[in-house]
Amino acid sequence: MGLDAVEIVMDVEDHFGISIQNTEAERVRTVGDLVALIQSRIEAAHLATCPTLKSFLCLRSTVRKLTSDETLRIRTGTRVVDVMNRSQRRRLWTQLDDILGTAPPGLRRPPTLRKLLALLVLTAIVIAIVAAVAIDVAILPLTLALAAIVTLVLHVITVPFRIYPPDTLSTFGGLARRIAGVTVATKQLHLGSVDAILDELRPIVVDTLGVDSSEVVLNARFVEDLGMG
DSSP, X not given: OOHHHHHHHHHHHHHHTOOOOHHHHHTOOBHHHHHHHHHHHHXXXXXXXXXXXXXXXXXXXXXXXXXXXXXXXXXXXXXXXXXXOHHHHHHHHHHHHHHHSSOOOOOBOOHHHHHHHHHHHHHHXXXXXXHXXXXXXXXXXXXXXXXXXXXXXXXXXXXXXXXXXXXXXXXXXXXXXXXXXXXXXXXXXXXXXXXXXXXXXXXXXXXXXXXXXXXXXXXXXXXXXXXXO
């Protein structure tokens, strides 16, 4: 390989965090060949690491910081409510929003309170209907509106009790799988895009060979078209 080729390979390895063998580099003839090689290396490195395990270890570190207990023992089956108080759970859910890039399913009220709320809402509706029938059917919209207001008030005043994770995220294993699922989907979308890799590769080629960025296209040949020495 010439000096230009060596410099490009070294820059690519540093930029993408991959390793390219000399025999592989010697087979690269076009920009598209190099993009395909980079993509295969990134995908291989990604598949070599279990995303769920990586997510669990990251999650465990976060929980230990939130609880100020660096020796806290957490397993995949450990329930969130068993090791974190309500304040810590809320802070964890705020951080999950940043990790996932989208709001996770919100914390819920205790099961007993949810059942009580459902019963109270149903009772309010029944009372509204019975009152309208007993007094005047014409006031039914008014009584139902009052029942709706009561329902809204009940939900608002019980917001502070939303401290329990939903069933699918009640354990740290469930949380890790959720984080891993979102992370893998995001990475696969990125890795599947040849254009994304080409966009990151283009400045390296331009800087090394001194060519115009418009010349760095997939079918461009390094030696014949880009003048690589």
